[in-house]
Amino acid sequence: MTAGMARNGDGVAVPATRRTSLWQTALAKFARDRAGLVGLTVVALYLLVAIGVWFGWWATEWADITGAKWAPVSAQHWFGTNIIGQDIFQRGLYSTATAFEVGLVVAVLVVVLGGLLGATSGFLAGSWVDEIVLWTMGVVDAVPFYLMVAAIAFALADYPYAMHVAMISTFWTTTGRFVRGEVIKLRGLEFVEAARALGVGQAAIVLRHVLPNTLHILLVQMTLCFVDAIKAEVVLSFLGLGVKDGMSWGLMISESTLEFLAGHFNNLVAASLLMFGLVYAFNMFADALQDALDPKRVA
């Protein structure tokens, strides 16, 4: 067979080459995606703002009453002030940090939880462990999202991270299902068989051989989760189930509902724009990432 020449050099080391080539081509693809790069740059700017908030470089007076009620936009108050005289610009900046905190915590934990459970159940597909994980996913998915989140938020009463817990416990199933499917594909591959033949333990196989090969899925899921978490925060905070401590765009938007009638939209506009900017940029970034990491996608 003539096609043999292309296969030269390929050996048992399938995962290594596959991985490097996947990440290398992904990086190359991503580097050429203008929208993705712009998105990433904007996200990085937001992250810088968040870091500044965490280190106390700016937005330190977000909780203070620094002006009159509903002061207009001015050099001192870039977005004006709110109903009790707090600076909306500072609150908007401060909320950026909250958004990253919520987005990152939720995205990372969702990916960890979904990745571990999905990989375990995929690797042991057909066993009782798999059955239990699948059952859990089914149960979680069968309860409408807002009901579930509200219930968890209430059940955890005044636990400050109730919202995070609620989001994580509902979001992980999507990642779990993806990873499970991929792992079922992977576990039939030769390198896993080889590792098994060498007597490597199951946990080690999952952690060292299988999970790393699902990294591209995890990364994409993480970006999607990040965006979902930020958007869900807005709605949950509006419903009074959201951020307990500090300030967030969701709180600002719900705060703004107190001001519509009086014709003041500064809070709404500030929070909406800031949030839209981050979410839009992140969506562009996530899209580019997906394109880059999906071997099937051709630009």
Added chain:
Amino acid sequence: MQPWHRRLFFLRSIGGVSLACAVALAGGCGSGVAEGPGRPTLPGPKTFHHSFEQAPASLDPVQATNIYANHVVVNAYDTLFAYKYLARPYQLKPNLAEDWPEISPDLLTYRIRLKRGVRFQDDPCFPGGRGRELVAEDFVYSLKRQFDPQNRPQGGWFWQGRIVGIDAWKSAGSDYAQDIPGLRALDSHTLEIRLTRPYPQLLDTFAQGYSAVVPHEAVACYGRELGTHPVGSGPFKVVAYDTARVVFERHPGYRQEPVDLAAEGYDPVKQRYTGVERIAGRSPPFVDRLIIDFANDDASRWNSFTKGDEVQLSALPPERAEAVLASLNPVRLQPEYAEKYQAYSGPEAGFVFEVFNFDFPDFGYHPDPARERRNKALRCAIIKAFDWEARNASWYFGLATVFPGVIVPVVPEFDPALSRASVTRDVDGARRLLRDNGWTAANLPVLVYGQSAGVKQRMFYEQFRAELKQIGWPPEKVVLKQFATFGDLSRAWKESRLPIVAKGWGLDYPDAENTLQLFYGPNGSPGSNDANWHNVEFDRLYEQAAVMLPSPERTALYRRMNQLVIDDCVGMTGLARNRIYLWHRNVVAMPDREIVGGFWLKYVDVLPPGQSARPEGLGATG
């Protein structure tokens, strides 16, 4: 039940007061639909479309716990007494009762005669579907329902320990076949009520939805669903009810009682602009259909109101005050609004206040007297830091009244001359107090501020935290704790789990006793004394005043008690909102839901669109 009722009085028996029951036959009942002189022929039913900011949970009178439920209940049902439509200050008048009761000299026995010919609304629960006549036994039955736990009643505390034998009846298992000695129907139209001790506010309690008269047939027929399917003898019959709105239709069999404006307390100088003179001599209700929307969001309610063809009467959202009002006192609209709307402004019958919980050794009572003194300084400093005027400006747009103490402006005992020091912000004074008593940023306690969920509540907290920061209280030591439901917050109060309790209180009747009982020692948690404040002198004065009829002596006692609350820095108090109602010009109404409750709704009339109820020559505003 209040422990405070029980402690004071011994059961006293009274001799029966023989009464000649001269029974006046009520005028022809039944079919009449009031055809007032100016009643226009409208296509379709004449409709009044009203709006509330909240939906009542249940329409069962035993659960008529808030003004929203009360509004619906008193229009679907009847009460023995009611508040006069137009009289200010508020005055009672007989409603189902034919006249004022006969009261024994020791103030312990009341004999009340009911009007004849009052009929329940037609409903399938009655034999033949036709509403039968309301009799005295119905009232006895209805009040018993407040003492039957199966109904989950919420108004029993008005009569618990006060009506002879009512508690025993409940502990014996709430058997409706058993009689209550202090609550009897002497004949079909005469009631006798015997009290364990004088209860000056008794007749007020009979003007509450809680005491509205329910026919036992309806309870038998609908059971728990009575809460969504009222069957009463009131001016309107509920035809549809859900969480978004309630729709009433006129009760065609409602008794004919032509309006006597003078008897309703009409003040031509202040009230003529409403056009209520148009209803004189006619029998309510005047509209065929009454719709009340429940919309807890001001914006959509206001939008609906200003659209023109939806809600016709709405409270003015404070946010719109600047745009709509030309002046507050007297209330006057900007010209473009005055062309379209009428307005009325009045103080709420209630107030908002925040008290410290003395159960918490960090703020209240402490085994160490020195620490207790320092705690008082702490409380007084917080009170000085608290900015009522900022609260008023931010949230009530300056439309509220800030007043010292706990006697609210709407009651006759209010003292306008009281010193305002306790509601005046004094940052320097607060800092000095803290410094002089050894309080520093390091040793100040953590203040947990409990609130129900909601962005407004959250902003209250932010405002409070920022104000405390200005007297040197570290912001991280002011912690918000929001409760998902009002029930959970209420539970925290009743279990004495919050160091500071911020709440509002709506008056049940126009008497300062109703707010002073909030500080009566035996009313501590789970009672209404959320501060768990125990002051010997206060308690003694309270017990003394509770059995007194209104008098200057009683007012003096009330005011002394008020001063005690202020002097011990029990809390930040208080603020009474002013409600401003706006309504379309073709609506004839004097809307005031304070105290009057829902009784005003049956007097509302609606003119054809484009017409104005406002009498000629009054000018556009005023």
Added chain:
Amino acid sequence: MAGVADEPLLSVRDLAIEFDTLDGPVRAVDGVSFDLRCGETVGLVGESGCGKTVTGLSLLRLVPEPPGRYAGGSIRFGGRELLALPEAELRALRGRDVAMVFQEPMTALNPVFTIGSQLTEVLRRHRGLGRREARVQALALLERVHIPEAARRLDEYPHQLSGGQRQRVMIAMALSCGPRLLVADEPTTALDVTTQAEVLAEIRRLQGELGMAMILVTHDLGVVAETCARAIVMYCGVIVETNATAALFAQPRHPYTLGLLQSVPRVRETRLAELPVIPGRVPDLRSLPPGCRFADRCPRVSERCRAEEPALTPIAGGGQVACHHPQP
């Protein structure tokens, strides 16, 4: 139709097809020219990626656009310029005058319709048959390609058939309207060896019976040897050699053709391990060397090869080769 009597059925001239990639346009087919007469069979041979499949697809103008693009040249079929033909006329032509058989019988048929439905659809569209007639014809077609229990198969779905049967269905579909040209793109690659031989025999037989011209796109020189009168060898988007099959096999002139021939396993003579293989890799189409595209792998490479791209020139014995140093 018609045209001058000696005009070829198909005439491809300087065909160039580009694909847009992240690194800019890439020429998958770069100046390909060949003719095909009625009834003639030609094999289009090369490694994967050499442009043979794209060339095959272009004959029905099926190259996906975008990312593909016809960058130049012409394809004349039956006297008409396909690259200028409106879409509606193209549709009338596809399946009726030019038919195609694809490589993957597993996926080339629509999985949610029955075999009968898919066959009759073509018959009804191109031959204007009624529902019943079309079904009769479809049955006849299936029998013609030797599908057992043809009547039952008509109501079955593709997934219920074996790979070989599906490919026969494909062939039946392709032949249903009596096309003048059949493009068969690796029709047997996905099948097992026995089925390969059967299907190939079927194609040969039918081609002979119907007298249609055929282009067989394949990487397998053995298949070409058995089926085609003439072979065209492609490398990196260009034709490097073309000749009558017998001549090509007897005397390959391009070093690449030679390499290909040497790598064909002759089962009885050579064991697989000893199979000679052309050293080196196919160059990246995105960065082709300036001279001959095969230079880097060529045992006979010279300075000239690296500087100047050889043109396709006639050689003795009837063929053409693009090489500065053809094999003697």
Added chain:
Amino acid sequence: MDVLQFALRKLLAGVPLLVGVTLLSFTLMVYFGPDKTYELLGKNSTAAQIAEVRHELGYDRPFFVRYAEYLRELATLDFGHSDSTGAKVSTLLARSIPVSLALELPGFVLGNLLGLALALTAAFHRGRWPDKLIMGVAVVGMSVSFLIVIFAFQIWFCTSHGLNWFPVRGWSAAGPLDYLAHIAVPTLATVFVALGYNTRFYRAVIVEEMGRDHVRTARAFGTPPLRLLWRNILKNCAIPIVTRVMFTIPSIVIGGALLIETAFGIPGVGRVTYEAIISGDQPVLKAVVGLTASLFVLTLLVTDILYRAVDPRVSLQ
């Protein structure tokens, strides 16, 4: 017959799921859920009264007794009376579910059809400007918060600050015009927000299907575009489309549209549910959650049967 057998087997397989969902929701929403006691107390209450109310609400009974009771209620579909209004839960749901359906179906159908149409347009012009424009706008739609859309549309369409064309709140389906007027803005908001997601989803599915070999085969046999679209693309996309559509149904029927219903004051099941949550009305909560779970299991079953209807490769085994 095999469909019936299959259905029964599937239903049986749904039992563990049902148990799981009810147990989870019961634990979270009922056992740890909000306490209604303190909302049912009068202004002045005593410890004895608190105990009385707790007993009336059944809070003093053990966990598993209450859970078993719940299962019994679910099995008999008799959820008793609301703790808030005293209304029969079945009446409450029978009244509010049709409202939610009437409110949401137009938006749901429109959002999916429009999404499909846009996705087809984009997919057929893949890589060219219509695709880029549609997908760009879709991402914008996905990046705007639903809340903001609701507020903006409400202010714009329903108030005198904007066009003031439609009622700002309330619900009426007295006549077709009345009905249309009340659902117009909610539908618009729903469609606006759903469109981005739908378009992207459908485009991805269609693009994937368009790249399949059988599509190329069909083109090679001269299939006209519309026929290609129907026979080769849509019919083959049916599984992901059916999945997406079907799994939205339980949340529409029972979940309602909480935000829309709250903002527009529509007495649908979403609002009923949310009010039940925040007031701790456990009978209503139990009914909603139990019914959702049952509906979910039912949806799984119907979806599986539908799969077979749309794809001959799927067999009922």
